Amino acid sequence: MYRYRDSSGLKVGHVFSAFLVLALFGAHDTATAQTTAPDPLSGKLVVTGSSTVAPLIAEIGKRFERLNPKVRVDVQTGGSSRGVTDVRQGLADIGMISRAMKDDEKDLHAFTVARDGVGIIVHKDNPIRTLSDEQVIAIYTGKITNWKEVGGKEAAITVVSKAEGRSTLEVFLHYFKLKNTDIKPHVVIGDNEQGVKTVAGNRNAIGYVSIGTAEYDESQGVPITLLSTGGVPASTESVRNGTFPISRPLHIVTRTAPAGLAKAFIEYAQSKAAHDLITQQYFVPLAN
């Protein structure tokens, strides 16, 4: 299942992968970036996808490069959807996806690297410390527009939501059983830090971001508060022990069963050796 790029951009591959490509995408396909080599641990791995996972995989990649000096791990970002597309088109060897795999993504081989919780945040000066699921749904669908209606002070709610294609949005929608078109946001944001900054700068805002990011920023004195969900406090600890309801797995995926360099890298990323890097990026390592 190795393949390599030749000058014309065509690819020569294993019969099985060629069959798979034909069956799924027709004969048209672009070159893949993985190079074959007699020594499995040399060459270049191209990894693209979720901007949430990118810094983590880049760090794991750097350590992997130090252990295997002939290896280069190139990490690119752009969102989970791009990870899926690039891996399917063969533009990337490995994709990064910060959500559970969808039914129509069964063609990909997925490997969980870590977990991340999505927590709801408000400004620190907001007296609200918990909201029921129904209240969150009502706020995000525009049925509740004032904090007074959920026991807060008299002030209009600023609803901060994520842009289409962001996994945090999909995790949020999935848990609250909403469609993106149901949401009536006032501010649409991209990355997690942007969400934290938007809520920190607006006393009446409500948003949802990665718990690891929010927990770190809170500890650094950024004026935000994580609300508990379903009676469970939002923290990396409750994500780790599986009690926090809104959480997501962070995946890396390949189109065919990984072999050689990709296999070695995926195994390394899932091993205990990468746990300190996962914690450093405010994610939660899997217990193994």
Place this chain on the structure above:
Amino acid sequence: MAETLNPRQDLREWLAFVLVWGAAAVVTAVFCWLLGDIVWNGLSRLSWTFLTAPPESAGRRGGIGPILVSTFLILGVCLSVSLPIGVGTAVLLAEFTSDQSLFGRMTRRSLDVLAGVPSIVFGLFGNAFFCKTLGLGFSILSGGLTLACMVLPILIRSTEEGFRAVPANYRLSAAALGLSRSTTLIHLLLPAAVPGLLVGLVLGIGRAIAETAALIFTSGYVDRMPESLLDSGRALSIHIFDLSMNVSGGDANAYASALVLVIMLLLINGTAAWLADRGLHRRIVTV
């Protein structure tokens, strides 16, 4: 005559004075605040080590060495492609095409449209054309070429204005002296058009160096020291964006990187102005 103004005129004068000075003060204050904020938050982190060391822990610690190198390489590719094409097209438009001709009008119109196209569109084009069709992949070359496409319209239009600003007397005198068109162009018109070229260059570099959207899809996100132009390399602006918007705890280094970016821009502009000034005097005098 001030005594003859009636109170209403006096008030109007005073109001105009306040508005004009107020507007100027607001603009200056915003600029000073912005610069002050960056210097205040970034200066403490700035050091030789920061400029040369590789980033660590997704950029929270460590420096920006490889990122600076990538940024210069991207800019180098961009300028070495866009300058010759830009000046050539400007010469064609200003000196060899009449104002009214269909070709001239169409070219100018399309350049003006291109100059207003959002950078993300250039990014997607660069990704589709340079990275995929030409097979350059995520590389400094792809990024530089994409930026060249983006900078060209601005460069061409302002260089063209530079040529048009040269008095017609220059051309007539040169013709009267029996100088060929190419001699006139190289020794007389080009040096005289340098101010226009410079404006285009400074605007172009400013747009290129601040670019994130077009580069994230072309030169990419890799923060390793580039080994060739075909390696992916993270530009400084993408690094700042990632640190401030995607990496929690990256703010301090984002400020320091932003300070480096501002200093770099000032240095490049200063050098360009100095070179142009020097070139202008020497060339016109020796003819």
